Amino acid sequence: MNTSPLTIADTAVYVTATSLIADHGEYACVEAAARADASQRIGNVVEFSHWRQVERAVQILQLEDIIGDLH
Known part of the structure; x- marks a missing residue:
């Protein structure tokens, strides 16, 4: 189970x-x-990290249910 905050x-x-x-x-x-x-x-670590963060953000933004606290 992933317990890291979204x-x-x-x-x-x-x-x-x-x-x-x-x-x-x-x-x-x-x-x-x-x-x-x-x-x-192509070995661009900075852009790789950025796009993985964007990928996670898209997943969060597309959630239908609220999970955790909203700030």
Whole structure:
């Protein structure tokens, strides 16, 4: 069981995630994962990390139920 908090701590990640959702709908998470994989293949660790964070943010934003505290 994953007990880590669901957070989006970076505004840039939030903005990118909402943009991907607007552009790709339910496939936004797949798009973020593909971009992370592409960054990893070329060895760009910074972009890889960014896109993985975006992927997690998309998952959080697409949840239908509220989990945990909202701040």
